[in-house]
Amino acid sequence: MEIHISLDIYKRMVVRMERGDPSRVIVYSRNPVDKGLEIIDKGLRRIHVVDLEAAIEGRSISKEVIDVARILKSSGGFVTLAGGIKSIRDLEGALGSGADRVVLGTAIYRGLIDPREALGLGADRVALAVDTRRGLVTHSGWRAEVGVGFVGAIERYYSEGFRIFIVTNTERDGVFGGVDRVIIGSIPRIYKGYIIYSGGIASHQDLETLSGEGFRGAIVGRAYYEGIIGLGILKKFEG
Template sequence: MKIIPAIDLLDGQVVRLQKGDYAQKSVYNENPVEEAAKFKNAGFSHIHVVDLNGAKSGTFENLSIIKKIINELGLSVQTGGGVRSRSDIDQLLNAGLSGVICSSMAVKKPDEWIGAVSDHPEKMILGLDLKDGKMAYGGWLETSDQSISDFLQPMIDAGLQTVLSTDISRDGMLSGPNINMYEELQSDFPNLNWIASGGVSNTDDLKNLQNIDVYGVVVGKAYYEKKISLDQLAELHID
């Protein structure tokens, strides 16, 4: 299982939100490049970066910081937040991103998204955010009644390989990941690489995810709140 350290950017700072609420933020570092360097020094080569400003505005307000992390540290970065169109995807790929995460665009502009998946299947990551069993998008402010199966099948047909799925009710809450949800998703769609996100609070949570053989897990708040050390993350990580 790949462990993917997370950096959430808001106004140029490293922050974490509770349940996606911009009014409930904690600032952990005012220097994101410095924070990313800690992960590199611990042996990680790939990290997860979210532009929270972009998720609301649709503009990559923190892209210059992400490019610094890539160019100065040599890290591989997957990013999401603010991706609204194919031109946005192309801009991010041209900036050096190794993975582009889309959720809103996949709902609102499926033809453009599926075209990008077809052209770059190894770099496109679907952000499947679930709120009370429904798909959520638009910074978790909107939900869809479409079934997950109907939603995913055209993307799978186009070559989709990886899905990052978050149980919003657990994001930033340190309440443990929704193991049953990930088991069901993997059972229903066994050919996809599932990345778990949200709720990880300790090493036992990571081991539970390992036991169900998820492809990867994003770890954020548990690290920043010192529930899991960087050394512990590095020990459990398989590249």
């Protein structure tokens, strides 16, 4: 199973937000590059870099965040880049920076990027964010709802060619809420191998559950930074 460590960047700091709320920020580092390199040096090479300001403010991803991704990639990291990919030009720029994978969300749901054009750049390098709140998909920094359930979104966009989905329970993100067994139980097993789960992962048991259910991967944030899930356990699951 893929283990990704979240490197959420907000105001040039590495942070975690409780449920995506900018007023509830925990700062873990004031140097994203150093923190990312530290994670890689510990043997966890998959880094999930997010431009939180771009996602929340609705603007394109910043050059500074792309530069962080470029440095981590050149230092041996497998880098996923998310937040602020608003156009095909943004997507091309992010992929051109050396990012291994780029996450789309708002731009797909609002029709700003044609899925076929995006996937033409590499279906293995483009993921779709399926951020859920009360069972419905959200976008624009989790502030707007698409009006469709998360399973329906996965089914629809799988049929359009997406093969990597990042499913996040926004109500549990950053608060040690544990994996959402309702979400896990609702997703047909045929899709689980294409899904990276995020939001609330807080224990060895959460990772055991996801691995046992056949999920492709997991994104761990606060539980890593605060030592709730130890390095040895994370490495055990790393595939």
